[in-house]
Amino acid sequence: MKLHTIAFTDFRNLCDGVHELCGGVNILYGDNAQGKTNFLEAAYVCATGRSQRGASDREMIRFDRKEAHVSVETNDRTRIDVHLCRDGKKRAAVNHTHVRRLGELFGNLLTVAFSPEDLKLIKSGPAERRRFMDIELCQLNRVYYYELQQYYRALRQRNNLLKDIRRYAAAADTLPVWDRQLVEYGTKISRRRSVFLEMLNPIASDIHARITSGRETLYVGYDPHTPADLLEERLAQNHKKDIAQGGTSAGVHRDDLIFSINGLDCRIYGSQGQQRTASLSAKLAEVRLIRRHKGHDPILLLDDVLSELDKNRQRFLLESMEHIQIIMTCTGAEDIFGKTPEGSKIMRVTDGRVE
Ligand SMILES: Nc1ncnc2c1ncn2[C@@H]1O[C@H](COP(=O)(O)OP(=O)(O)OP(=O)(O)O)[C@@H](O)[C@H]1O
Numbered sequence: 001m002k003l004h005t006i007a008f009t010d011f012r013n014l015c016d017g018v019h020e021l022c023g024g025v026n027i028l029y030g031d032n033a034q035g036k037t038n039f040l041e042a043a044y045v046c047a048t049g050r051s052q053r054g055a056s057d058r059e060m061i062r063f064d065r066k067e068a069h070v071s072v073e074t075n076d077r078t079r080i081d082v083h084l085c086r087d088g089k090k091r092a093a094v095n096h097t098h099v100r101r102l103g104e105l106f107g108n109l110l111t112v113a114f115s116p117e118d119l120k121l122i123k124s125g126p127a128e129r130r131r132f133m134d135i136e137l138c139q140l141n142r143v144y145y146y147e148l149q150q151y152y153r154a155l156r157q158r159n160n161l162l163k164d165i166r167r168y169a170a171a172a173d174t175l176p177v178w179d180r181q182l183v184e185y186g187t188k189i190s191r192r193r194s195v196f197l198e199m200l201n202p203i204a205s206d207i208h209a210r211i212t213s214g215r216e217t218l219y220v221g222y223d224p225h226t227p228a229d230l231l232e233e234r235l236a237q238n239h240k241k242d243i244a245q246g247g248t249s250a251g252v253h254r255d256d257l258i259f260s261i262n263g264l265d266c267r268i269y270g271s272q273g274q275q276r277t278a279s280l281s282a283k284l285a286e287v288r289l290i291r292r293h294k295g296h297d298p299i300l301l302l303d304d305v306l307s308e309l310d311k312n313r314q315r316f317l318l319e320s321m322e323h324i325q326i327i328m329t330c331t332g333a334e335d336i337f338g339k340t341p342e343g344s345k346i347m348r349v350t351d352g353r354v355e
């Protein structure tokens, strides 16, 4: 699947308009703070209903406006519209049919977004690594998104209850109800995460071996906080502690990923370069995994990534993504010329104008 056009109205600082994209590499270049990342964000919003940099809907609407609208059309004539509202819920439509639940957006337009932050995946906290699995899992399987929603809803209720119990001890009677919900959804989430990583690991490992000319063996694995079959017991054991803390200490909201290179934990022993290469391999593996499971390539959104990589890795990235539609940003013309394939579309972004 490829994006044919993208259009925005009152989205961030971008001038209203429709832009055609090419099926290969699309480059947005310009000075800082001109609107390049905003352009990628608009595409990401159409794929997932949210911002890749975690911005709220309100932040994406032009400062003086009440609503923003972004839409895309793909080469197979799928059209996706997303309306963001300052005072109210966002609305979305696929092929002009309103979607009742935002989760229905997932899977219509597949994207993998990649920013310099992602190169720090291994150094950053577990929340970023969970996000790394969750976004791709949601795109691979919408049901996962609903399971996550249910899990986090139950978690919020349980945490509220834990605080209530400190005031009315009798409220503790309903704690097992929420424990059961966490176990029910947590078990499903845990199983899907585990399967996802089993599929991702050999691909990431292959990519990593190629980038390092076979010198390094990467392993990426699932590191559950509590094994699913022990979760029920653990939650019950932790009641006292959880009440004291006012929070839930066990569950999939605490899961993590493990990265190791040649058998050594990459977080502890990896050099900066190794950590970045491992992150790159894991991210590119997501692209291949989506292709394998969905039967077509996702769109790759690269925000300022090339300048963060050395020549060898830049070449690897562009060569291995040869048949994929890429929308990428960079600041200097020197980042582009002589590096990108022939037929790339180059757009200059100045103060929200894309030309
Ligand atoms: N809601 C909004 N309404 C209007 N303008 C906005 C809004 N949100 C952000 N902007 C403007 O968008 C600009 C930043 O855009 P963006 O993040 O796309 O920059 P960029 O071109 O990617 O820059 P860099 O190269 O530094 O990453 C800022 O000047 C900011 O003021």
Ligand SMILES: [Mg+2]
Pocket: 036, 037, 038, 303, 304, 329
């Ligand atoms: Mg930017």
